[in-house]
Amino acid sequence: MSFDVIPFAGALHDTASLRRIEAAAARSLGDSHELMRRAGQSAWRELLAVWPQAQRVVVVCGPGNNGGDGYVLAQHAQQAGRDVQVVRLPGDAPRGDLARRAAEAYTGRVVEFAQSLPACDVIVDALFGIGFSRAPDDATRALIEAVNAHPAPVLALDVPSGVDADRGSVPGAAVDAARTVEFIASKSGLRTGAALDHVGTLTLATLQLGVDVFDGIAPQAERIAPVDLPRWLAPRRRDSHKGSNGRVLCIGGEHGSGGAIMLCAQAALRSGAGLVEVATRERHIAPLLSRLPEAMAHEVGDARALHDALDRADAIAVGPGLGQQDWGLHLYERAVASAKPLLLDADALNLLAIRPFALPADAVITPHPGEAARLLGITTAQVQQDRFAAARALSERYACVVVLKGAGTVVAAAHETPRVVAAGNPGMAVGGMGDVLSGVIAALRAQGMNAFDAASCGALLHAAAGDAAAHEGGERGLLPSDLMPWLRHFANRDPYVPEPMR
Ligand SMILES: NC(=O)C1=CN([C@@H]2O[C@H](COP(=O)(O)OP(=O)(O)OC[C@H]3O[C@@H](n4cnc5c(N)ncnc54)[C@H](O)[C@@H]3O)[C@@H](O)[C@H]2O)[C@@H](O)CC1
Ligand SMILES: Nc1ncnc2c1ncn2[C@@H]1O[C@H](COP(=O)(O)OP(=O)(O)O)[C@@H](O)[C@H]1O
Numbered sequence: 001m002s003f004d005v006i007p008f009a010g011a012l013h014d015t016a017s018l019r020r021i022e023a024a025a026a027r028s029l030g031d032s033h034e035l036m037r038r039a040g041q042s043a044w045r046e047l048l049a050v051w052p053q054a055q056r057v058v059v060v061c062g063p064g065n066n067g068g069d070g071y072v073l074a075q076h077a078q079q080a081g082r083d084v085q086v087v088r089l090p091g092d093a094p095r096g097d098l099a100r101r102a103a104e105a106y107t108g109r110v111v112e113f114a115q116s117l118p119a120c121d122v123i124v125d126a127l128f129g130i131g132f133s134r135a136p137d138d139a140t141r142a143l144i145e146a147v148n149a150h151p152a153p154v155l156a157l158d159v160p161s162g163v164d165a166d167r168g169s170v171p172g173a174a175v176d177a178a179r180t181v182e183f184i185a186s187k188s189g190l191r192t193g194a195a196l197d198h199v200g201t202l203t204l205a206t207l208q209l210g211v212d213v214f215d216g217i218a219p220q221a222e223r224i225a226p227v228d229l230p231r232w233l234a235p236r237r238r239d240s241h242k243g244s245n246g247r248v249l250c251i252g253g254e255h256g257s258g259g260a261i262m263l264c265a266q267a268a269l270r271s272g273a274g275l276v277e278v279a280t281r282e283r284h285i286a287p288l289l290s291r292l293p294e295a296m297a298h299e300v301g302d303a304r305a306l307h308d309a310l311d312r313a314d315a316i317a318v319g320p321g322l323g324q325q326d327w328g329l330h331l332y333e334r335a336v337a338s339a340k341p342l343l344l345d346a347d348a349l350n351l352l353a354i355r356p357f358a359l360p361a362d363a364v365i366t367p368h369p370g371e372a373a374r375l376l377g378i379t380t381a382q383v384q385q386d387r388f389a390a391a392r393a394l395s396e397r398y399a400c401v402v403v404l405k406g407a408g409t410v411v412a413a414a415h416e417t418p419r420v421v422a423a424g425n426p427g428m429a430v431g432g433m434g435d436v437l438s439g440v441i442a443a444l445r446a447q448g449m450n451a452f453d454a455a456s457c458g459a460l461l462h463a464a465a466g467d468a469a470a471h472e473g474g475e476r477g478l479l480p481s482d483l484m485p486w487l488r489h490f491a492n493r494d495p496y497v498p499e500p501m502r
């Protein structure tokens with residue numbers, strides 16, 4: 001690996017910030033072309049390190065500066081004796097001075113795209129970077145589809161073309177990269193949502209810039225990964241007792257959904273809660289206790305028992321399997337009125353959408369994109385078009401901490417830099433997985449973590465456990481119960497495991 005290509009570190013930026021960083025970098029170097037030269041050279045080094053045998057290289061160049069980086073790379077490949085072809089759309093000759101200069105320095109073949117791409121060993125995607133806007137037209141779409149249909153692996157420069165680097169969405173077609181080498185700084189949109197199916201392995205080329213180019217520019221988001229877990233999960237105090245490790249009350253499990261609240265309770269215990277109580281339907285108590293004798297279960301019809309359980313709780317998780325009938329509504333209202341550290345999920349969120357209640361300021365909500373859409377009165381597709389914006393809007397509308405679930409879970413709260421979880425896998429897309437997350441976050445709240453940290457650490461712990469369980473037996477057929485031993489593992493041990501970089 002070249003010396004200036006380093007694994008990604010936590011700060012994530014949007015394109016507006018990146019433009020400011022680039023301008024500062026160009027000022028400090030005294031020349032914008034030097035940045036492009038470094039970008040193209042770094043990408044070439046990355047290509048050489050990953051595919052040293054590649055002899056035939058096709059570089060797909062767009063009209064902007066991303067294309068300019070491609071021409072610089074093509075020039076390096078040519079100088080290194082590779083068989084290089086630049087492919088571009090008719091009319092996509094470089095438009096700006098920088099890219100034109102790079103294109104003029106490259107003296108190899110340039111061909112116009114017509115239906116298919118030449119045979120090659122690697123394709124370099126230099127069509128669009130952070131300047132991508134609007135859905136690609138038909139000709140551009142055909143080129144992107146030809147790149148994706150080609151058997152050669154793709155190295156994307158800065159951004160896989162067609163991915164919105166701020167929002168993580170793909171408004172039309174986008175390149176499927178095997179690797180993406182980002183320039184200067186990491187982009188928030190490449191860590192969540194649809195982007196995750198296009199970026200491949202991400203690396204960062206810092207272009208040997210000093211940290212001063214970031215002066216006064218705060219990151220838009222923070223990437224958190226399993227290596228960050230020790231930030232929140234210090235070893236327990238030797239003289240701790242079950243009371244000091246927190247008492248969680250899990251509320252839910254309407255007829256037909258008893259498993260949901262059982263998974264929530266089990267996850268809370270496996271994440272270190274000192275005591276876990278469950279308020280549920282009477283008929284679920286015996287099966288729950290036979291599976292989880294450590295829990296204390298209450299029949300909710302007993303008003304005194306519910307009152308006392310609410311009173312004793314250090315944190316409450318309400319919603320898994322709750323239903324939206326009178327039984328669920330009554331429990332939802334009791335939980336919200338308790339003013340205890342609160343986590344709302346599943347049907348509690350559906351009830352919140354139709355019967356908005358002022359939530360305690362430090363409440364956590366854990367919507368999946370469908371629930372987020374109902375809470376915001378928009379479509380699921382609109383949520384997914386900009387997951388950061390949707391999470392922020394929820395945190396503002398409901399004045400609480402938001403965990404927007406799904407690929408690249410986003411955790412947002414007022415006055416906090418949002419966090420995005422770089423772990424988790426599609427094996428987790430199975431019923432009951434969210435119930436486990438509710439138990440994890442409630443357990444961390446009960447152990448004394450503030451709402452934003454409990455939400456972040458909980459989402460990370462859950463995703464890390466999901467990855468470990470998937471690693472063991474594969475993604476398809478993964479069950480929420482499979483996470484339980486791994487929750488315990490990651491809640492305690494040095495969590496570093498080699499992980500794919502995202
Ligand atoms: N500005 C700088 O100082 C540097 C920029 N660099 C590169 O430059 C890139 C940004 O360059 P630009 O701002 O020129 O933008 P891009 O090259 O990413 O794309 C902009 C060009 O693509 C066209 N375009 C955008 N969306 C389109 C669509 N959907 N269909 C058809 N055409 C579309 C625009 O009209 C414009 O001509 C970065 O991602 C990075 O790769 C690097 O060379 C490092 C230095
Ligand atoms: N493709 C994916 N990548 C990463 N995590 C995922 C993916 N799909 C689902 N998950 C995670 O699995 C959990 C699913 O929760 P949810 O949809 O509420 O399930 P349920 O309501 O059935 O319990 C969430 O934590 C979510 O982030």
Ligand SMILES: [K+]
Binds near residue numbers: 126159160
């Ligand atoms: K690109």
